[in-house]
Amino acid sequence: MKQLIEDIKKIKLTRATIELVTVAFIIILGLSVFLIPLKHKGTLTYDNHRIIYNGDVANNRMNGQGKLTYDNGDSYQGQFKNGVFNGQGTYTAAKGWSYSGEFKKGQADGQGALKTSSGKTYKGEFKQGIYQK
Template sequence: MKEFKLPSIKWHDLTSHFTRPKLEILSLIIILICALSVFTGRIASKQAMTFNNGALQYNGYVVANKMNGQGKLTFDNGDIYEGQFTNGIFHGQGTYTSASGWVYTGQFKNGYADGKGKLTTEGQATYEGTFKQGIYQYEN
């Protein structure tokens, strides 16, 4: 059996190619690459996305593969939400229009009508005021 010998590499041979200015430039490049990789994942881009085999269609801003910012979500039953999203859920100002005819316009929090808003039912009854987790808060 033949014996293989690896060439001997001395530390001095390796370090003689790297001068201090070259190492500083290399370090700066590595830092810039790391910084860019962190920030590019957080840049909002406008996209059209489809979920659940076409049951949901989204057109709007996306950050880190989640609906973030202004957008429009259309459900396969005809319901439409148009407004602000945070991490993929309704959050901020928006309008939810159901296929059956009722419309809510106002504030959303964690996916629910929450805050000041206006609900108009199919029969055109209007409830305007404060909502908490999707429930109208009657004022006494």
């Protein structure tokens, strides 16, 4: 015990050292909120329960696999990143059309297939929601 006390006395703790360690600790804790996603399955509601999301949630955002349902009957099932459609998914409109394929930043972007309400199908490349022939 005496040796421990002597070792502690040898360590020169100054106010500046304690403040530096404290600030570093606070910064690490603050960054952990953004860098360590806390994923879980959950339900999120938006616009007074008119939009409902069921699926993977990380940091209170839609992140991962899930389904978003709108009160007008439209729905999207697929991958989300930071709250927007991103990756593979299917958007189905209540009016009868649907798009299945790649999404980037919330829009049809990449390979996909658009099926119209009249039964016509457009397959191929989409950029920012527009079919590219």
